[in-house]
Amino acid sequence: MIKQLIPRMTEICGPDGVITDPAELRTYETDGLTSHRVTPALVVLPRTAEEVAAVVAECAAAKVPFVARGSGTGLSGGALPHAEGVLIVTSKMRRIIAVDPASQRAVVEPGCTNLSVSEAARPFGYFYAPDPSSQVVCSVGGNVAENSGGAHCLKHGFTVHHITGLEIVTPSGELTWLGDGTGAAPGYDLLGAFTGSEGTLGIVTKVVVKLTKIPQLVKCLLAAFETTGAGGNAVSAIIGAGIVPAAIEMMDALAIEAAEAAVSCRYPEGAGAVLIVELDGPQGDVERECAAVRALCEQAGATEIREADDPAERAAIWVGRRSAFAAVGRIAPAYIVQDGVVPRTALGAVLDRIAELSAESGIRVANVFHAGDGNLHPLVLYDDSVPGAAETAETVSGAILDLCITHGGSITGEHGVGVDKSQYLPKMFDADDLDTMQLLRCAFDPASLCNPGKIFPTPRLCGEVPGARRAPHPLVASGQADQF
């Protein structure tokens, strides 16, 4: 079936743009979530929006599923290929089409790396605010699919707040624009609904991004605490004082140990937790806020505080945090990166319970998190050479998600649902919620060919009338919410 598509795909994408060799195909079998692997039937690398449209039109006509992939850094398997499908890789579409500082906009192709957009804007005094930690390699198209955040989204927002126009190829193979770049286009906000849809509503071929003025001053403060609880109190005090830092990050003792082993970040020795607070904005405001944050940290029992305002010193503070995910590889043979969210005020209780889960199971958990918005990234460590350890780790990881849901949070703050968490989605949303979301899917992709099998556990077919379901909402049933 797929084989019959090869000549036409070669015609569209050129001989260099079609991969059929099994060994080469296998290099695309996974994205950043390496626990899931599927070798695609065919990989194509279109060079233009028109080529993407032609490829998708061929797939639609042949009823062959297709999956878009940017740089493959996603952590939920959103770009996991389909075994009988075409993987459409956007890595050849890397033009920065225009940088328009006067309108605070840039037009870029989806394969551009996140960082390259900021680099293109920097000479004009601007940057592209969303900064996922993979920003050196991750693609803007992938950021749109996942509605990526980053450490600084506490103040600056997510991808959806920084996108004002998208050219997409619809699942039927048509090129169209969502939004006109202004942020005030008439009609439904399809741009907003598309952003974060994890590649299930179409493929992005051009992106109009908002550019943000580079702040006059950036100050970074590192505070060490004896416990995460004390660090959490400092965070509450900062928020309570009406300060909105660009980022508030926390790492616990195990995460600090791992970072020290990996990159010698020289965080204060023996700290039970470190807090990184970054403030940006006009100089006077940042200096006053920084002084206030310092005082609040001291009141909360900080054992040591360091401050940095030049890029090199700031980088020295961030290096431990940025390396944290990879660093735990130094202290454990294998690990799961979890991504859950709780209301910020529930952080203390949730961390206590995670510690209990860890003690009960004997599975170590290192905690790295965006403390300002309650986005936890517990790193669940295990030894994959021990039989059953992976399963136990998976159980602990799942229990952490349950904990997030119980506290009124979310199963994912920025990594997406993908294939990884589709089974958890019904714990957050009831059947009616999921059916309603499916309506959007059916409007865009009635044939369910566009990245099928992602996000939704068992999507109903478009046109199918849902059966009567009158069970209470799971959150209502669990007694922790009326409606939300």
Place this chain on the structure above:
Amino acid sequence: MGADPVLEALAAACPAARAARPEDAVAGVMPRFAASPATVAEASELLRAAAAHDLAVVPRGGGSKLAWGAPPRRCDLVVDTRAMDQVLEHAAGDLVVRAQAGASLAQLGEVLAGAGQQLALDPPPVPRAVAGTRGGSGAGASAGSEAPSGANGAAPQWRGATVGGTLATGAAGPRRLRYGTPRDLLIGITVVRADGTVAHSGGKVVKNVAGYDLGKLFTGSFGTLGLIVEAVFRLHPRPASAAYVTVDCDGPGEAYYAVAAAAGSELAPSAIELDRPARDQPFRVAVLLEGDPDGTAERTGLMGTLLGKGAATQPAAPGWWGWPANGQPRHGQPGNGQPGGGQPGSSQLSDSRPSDSQPGDGRSGAGQPGGAADAGQAGTLIRIGFWAAGLPRILRAVDAAALAAGLDPAVGGSAAAGVIYAAVGPGADPAAVAAFVSGLREALARGDGDARPASAPVPDGPPVLASAVVVHAPPRARDLMDLWGPVPSLSLMRAVKDQFDPGHRMAPGRFAGGI
């Protein structure tokens, strides 16, 4: 009179269902029934009953924007959300609030102000204490350096505008520059679909990418996809102080220079507003700076220097701040929008606006269904979205189209955010208004308003970089125009509508493309 079996069915679902009264009319269309569900469950049962009887349903809140959008093609049942008026949960430590759709912005603002927080929206109707179209600047100035949206816990004057209506219209004001529009602040939503199904998306945490974001879809959908019943918003701390730097500018080029200088500064302005009451008058630019008192003072001084000679600082908003409300000139200047322009004697039009003639207590619209909506029909308000660098070209395109149509609209808005408004008074010839709108759209379609400076061309971007939407217009003008104009991806929007409301019973005809 025998009982109406349809009304009985509606009343069985929602006890507060009744036969419609004249004040229930939506944009001149009289419904048969009106109902005010008190709970989400009642709203669900009500819409289920409406579906069973094939009723066309139009949601409404406080009515302050009920005249926006096209009149419904069909309107059997008006669903009034104002009995669902609870602020359900204010998690101050999490900077999050959950409220029912019928809660008023004023009521919500009071609750949040108590904790030093705000929902950072300043949609129209603009708080009178801030906007004060007549004598407002004097009253405002005496209030000192208070924060915008009604400081010291005072409820701003939203004329009954509700959470649900603000979302459904996607209304935003000057501070969209810093905080965005309702879609940017909404983090969770509960809706009732046309068939009565209750659905949620998002949640109570700011950072959340689980599932599709239906909140984005419903924000600005004018009730055409379903009934919004609950919303969760992220909040911001209330700034301790605010100040405005104003400067007069001669012509579009100079106005653009001031706007661009403020927008390109490192001084973090919260809003940059532009205003020109009539063609023969100078442009006025005002920049809002917010923050702690020291920071505000510091940045206000720097902004004044940046904007050059003639810049003045004031603690309160200028009288024209905010929207050109209800299509009226924003400062009571007579004669705007009249054919030929500048004729004195038409000021009584603005003086005679019934629901805008007294400050009120922030809830005056709530008890007067229809009253506020009537005021909204007073004139024509056109929203123009553009790439910010296109401002001078947009202003010239507006002037050219207005001249050709024999009009002199007030022009102004959130210039740095790429949104301005043209306001034509209610006395203008409907045909001239329609000619103005179509002339403007033709110019925009030609690219006359595009930001395509030679240094940064956009050869490969969106096909059209600007839009002109008629927010509201008097009935006779409205009937002559497509209020929405060309809409990108209309076929996808129709597909979405078909999925959510296959019977096309939700606010039919209110939205773009006749949706």
